[in-house]
Amino acid sequence: MKLFAGTVALTFTLIASTPGQTLSFAPETPEVTSPGANNLQSLEALQRALAMKEAELTRRLDDLATATDDSLREEIRADIRELRIAIEDQRRQFDGFAANIDLSPFTPQAPAKFDWQEQIGKLLEPIMAEIENATSESRLIGHLRGQIDDVRKRRDLAQKAVDNLRALLAQPASPELEQRLTARLETWTRTLDQAENEYTALDLQLQSRLAARESVLDQSARYARHFFRTRGMNLLLGLLAFSAVFFGFRLADYLMHRAKRARGAKSFSTRLTTLLFHVFSVLGGLLAMMVIFNLAGDWFLLGIIVIFLFGVGWAGIKTLPQQIETIKLMLNIGAVREGEVIVYEGTTYRVDTLGFAARLSNPALDGGTRLLPVKYLVGMTSRPVGPNEPWFPSRVGDWVELADGTAGKIISQTPGSVQLEALGGSRAVYRTPDYLAQSPRNLSGGFRIETRFGIDCRHQAIANTEIPAILSAQLREGLATAFGAEAVRGVEVALAKAASSALEYAIAIDLAGDAAARARDIRLAITRIAVDTCNERGWVIPFNQVTVHQG
Secondary structure (H helix, E strand, O other), X not given: OHHHHHHHHHHHHHHHOOOOOOOOOOOOOOOOOOOOHHHHHHHHHHHHHHHHHHHHHHHHHHHHHHOOOHHHHHHHHHHXXXXXXXXXXXXXXXXXXXXXOOOHHHOOOOOOOOOHHHHHHHHHHHHHHHHHHHOHHHHHHHHHHHHHHHHHHHHHHHHHHHHHHHHHHOOOOOHHHHHHHHHHHHHHHHHHHHHHHHHHHHHHHHHHHHHHOOOHHHHHHHHHHHHHHHOHHHHHHHHHHHHHHHHHHHHHHHHHHHHXXXXXXXXXXXXXXXXHHHHHHHHHHHHHHHHHHHHHOOHHHHHHHHHHHHHHHHHHHHOHHHHHHHHHHHOOOOOOOXXXXXXXXXXXXXXXXXXXXXXXXXOOOOOOEEEEEHHHHOOOOXXXXXXXXXXXXXXXXXXXXXXXXXXXXXEEEOOOEEEEEOOOOOEEEEEHHHHHHOOOEEOXXXXXXXXXXXXEHXXXXXXXXXXXXXXXXXXXXXXXXXXXHHHEEEEEEEEEEEOOOEEEEEEEEEEOHHHHHHHHHHHHHHHHHHHHHHHHHOOXXXXXOOOOOOO
């Protein structure tokens, strides 16, 4: 709550601290602060300090009149200049504290030469004046504390000097030395009294300021009242002017598009008109606000708008190449075109529309429509869609096998993730780019299982004729019986390798996509049918032998 109140206080301080000309003709009543007892005590202390300074100046003037040595006279003149400056400062301080007003307008300013940088800087004067006025109380309190610290140091040093001189005078000394020490003691005693008076005056001022300081909530309420009394009407009229121009341009753009909607695809002129309407809706609204603030004479709000425009222009210059590419994309003349495809985050998308936002879609994904700021497509390129180009390597319900060995059924696939359900019900979730990096093999359109099977070399005579034919027939019949004839599309058995102890056959089974869920069972069945066939035919299955040679 305190943070919120502080924020509100600072906001209204920056906007409403300094009164400005408004369109309202309600009279303002200045707030009057009457000095209290503490103020009088502070003024008494200031009066005493000022009187001591003036007495010191009179004494130094007398010294100057009686001095005969040139170096001494120059030293006295320097002291007189410093005293006059100090007296002038204390008089201004006395007047400001007694009258309780800002004396800066009454201080004469020396004329300065024309400087274009200074003239530009004057644009910031109203804003800086608001900030200065908003923080005047805090800065004044900080300044008083700094002055008190300085005076305290001088008072302590003067006190130490007085103590030391008194200690010296308490000891026996020559009359000449005693006379000089007494003179210095008087000087340092006056310095100590002056410092004590200054310290008392400054401390009383500080305590008075701290006691009269408002709380954050009171400041917020006062600033809010002052804001609505001064700049509230100006800001309200400025916002109304901005809204009228802004929504007027947007309404004109909507009516124009509604009239041209029957023509079908957007043309270049339509896109350019839309872009210009959007740009002028903002710039025209800001220009309308500036006109209102100028008529009201509110240079603070006008300066904020001008600084905002300078900031936008500077940022636009810094990012000009990117802004040009963004505008080209919005006009559909850039490297990305409507109706073509791009690869965004590793996934293929069709570019449906381009404007201030780009609409991308992938019909093979759940929730495959993405709406992005067009600036995200800067630096990318599109290409025409291929006649038979797949949008994604799988669909929901397909069985796939990944490069890491994971096989399962697609449960869901979105632009963010792909979920697979393996045999047994376990599920694995992959980020869509990671899933595509696994080079998924879709089994639902048909797949092949390849394996190797060995028979002893003693059957070499029928290795290329009888064995491949019988194994092929037995595998076709056994797999059709176990998994259905429609699941087995083809069986191939061929001698692949004649090793030292075995004849190795390559077995390839082509299967329909419906059998993908039973791929593991089919692999096991292939081995079982081959072993049963060998047993029925008396074919020996080779095994590793160990031969012992005795020397």
